[in-house]
Amino acid sequence: APAVLSSIAFVEEAFGAWHISGGIGKLAQAVHQRALDLGVIFHLNSPVTEISHNSQSVTGVVLASGQSIDAEVVVANADASIIYSSLIKDDLRILKGPRKALSKADPSLAGFSLLLGLKPAPGTPLLSHHTVLFPANYDSEFDEIFTQKKPVQEPTIYICAPNDPAMVRMPEHESWFVLVNAPPHSQSGNGWDWSNREFASDYANKIISRIESRGIPIRERLEVLEIRTPADLERTVSAPGGSIYGTSSNGAQSAFLRARNRSPLKGLYCVGGSAHPGGGLPLVGISAEIVANAIGRKRT
Template sequence: MARVVVVGAGLGGLSAAARLGALGHQVTVLEQAGQIGGKLGLLRREGFGFDTGPSLLTLPAVYRDLFLKTGAPLDDVLELAPLDPACHYRFPGGLTLDVPNDGPTGVSRAWAQALGERAGQDWTAFHRRATQIWDLTRNPFLESPLDGARTLAGLARHPADVRTVAPWLSLRGLGRKYLSAPEQRMFLDRYATYTGSDPRRAPAALATVPFVEHAFGSWYIPGGLWQLGAAIADRAVSHGVKIRTSAPVERVLAAPKVEGVRLESGETVPADVVVSGVEAAHLYRDLLPGPEGRGARRALRKASPSLSGFVMLLALRGRTPGLRHHTVLFPADYDAEFDHVFGTGPQAGKPSPVPDPTVYVSAPDDPALRPDDDHEAWFVLVNAPRHEPGTGLDWNAPGLAESYATKILAVMASRGLDVRERLLWKEIRTPADLERDTRSTGGAIYGSSSNGARSAFLRPANRSPVPGLFLVGGSSHPGGGLPLVGLSASIVTDMIGKA
């Protein structure tokens, strides 16, 4: 069995550690922060609690597999509660929609009730195409390590399959082929942001994102999703894994194969295998700056970094009638949002805070996250440009964060959610804060975006150019989001088992 060092105690690193520990490897996890979880965090203050990362679990089979392969089943450890409705949407023009959590048929029915029978039929047809894309891409693109051009070659042997996946088509382009209602196309566009991407450039294959959400359900963990990371850490420790916090890694040692890591304290931790759960750009730029990572750095420069997010944690007095767990408030001009975030179109080269953004609210009706039944804890997120002082937007500019928070509260009020008179306090987290806390470049939530047909092949591979060094997490293959991060840990565990 190998000595394994896992760099980073985010969900990818912890999942890999638990799986490898269960196989008998000697595993040590090194986390630079004072707590585990990475982007899957928790903030508690004055009786309020906030998930500071994901607030929704889809494709729970990924984590059921992890727990089954490492011990007791997931449902013996955590409660998974279905969310119904999965989300409440408010569109420009006044349409509102509750998306039910009872399968694809229920989603089509909701569209038919909101916009007429044609809309229901359109969504059914779209979901059928998304199902076909899922069936074709799940194993070669999501559950296996990418094998460069050979992965595409396998698909290309069947022209009908290529036409189904349509690698030349954007997600928005696919939506236009199936969806006649502008509200439905806007609804679909939002799923590109699940990978930090622009729907005008993200591939049609991202139709699998709404497919997964609707086919396998939307789930919440009472008490907060942060508990998923804590439960995986407990499972890892039960297999002898050592988890060290406040232990930032300075360098991956390789000559030419992996020999271990050196901490910022100067301590050296020897290893036969290193699994990096930190952002790939940070790994290859800072932890492996020599010639071994030159090719990976070159590939990363070709990729489009993902968007970031501007977050407000709101402690509110009183209760909101009819409030759902998730609410999305769409703007009048969705394209303008992506232009501001990515610095494209009229904003070319000038990314800036979105003046009229989509607002995402997560407000669980969860007694564990509020001091009493007369209060609410809201997580509010808007898409935002990365923190790039000197070349782009500097989120540390004096007064910017506070003035933008005031702007977002006003936008929420204009769309029917005015909480300004109920606000006890708020905490603001900018892309600069995310970069500092997680060492993600510019606060990019997902590392590389999925912008462009070749984006999957520009995303860093799970096996690095350095023998014995592997990558897990949202910035490596197969991508960001809780399901894909969990799949990356499964892929890497299999690769190490075969190394």
């Protein structure tokens, strides 16, 4: 893995790192607009509670409102464990394989993040686009997350601080994304209960204090602070435990435990971090491309 990951540094040095002006949300807006231009109809704020089917293929979806929508093709970007355990409710023989594989797969680690809006501070140099602050004992972080399953006391802190005027409301202000690794949200003992907002606030302040201990001022500049815990991620995007990369990539067999893009249930396609080829925005994009091509070939 270290040899493979070293290619990232080479790619950034040789070809540069790319940033979307206005932030990653602009990518979603562009895709949305392109879809509208092609005649796609969106049903926003319409949770799907069931993928309907017969014994061999999908027949549509059922919304939380009770409305049924017929469809020969369903593309699901929910976590695969939710697709096969909650959205498809029947015990279909053809789904025994993916359900068994997913039962052996672990979700990736979770993330605790801060969204910071900072006012100008004369004499304070701008951070690089990416900044990583490592702790004195890097190994203990993994022990706390994976063995003790508790928030890391001295975490590695990642800061994304784009020098992008389109991401701030006033000139010379800054918008930061701060992320630390975290154990998954769980109220059953298989993780940490992140639903305690007071604890989340205290933990956020601890992270800010650690950043300031490295000589990077925040509190005197702070105008906006949003806290997003693994519990928030699970609640808002149905990511199990607040997993930020879908299915974990740990272990030699992990790639084989991910859901296939083309489900054994005819007409159902899976995309996202829990499906092939894995988590992270580039791989999720490839996942969508694979599905789009598969559907295109089916219809030609």
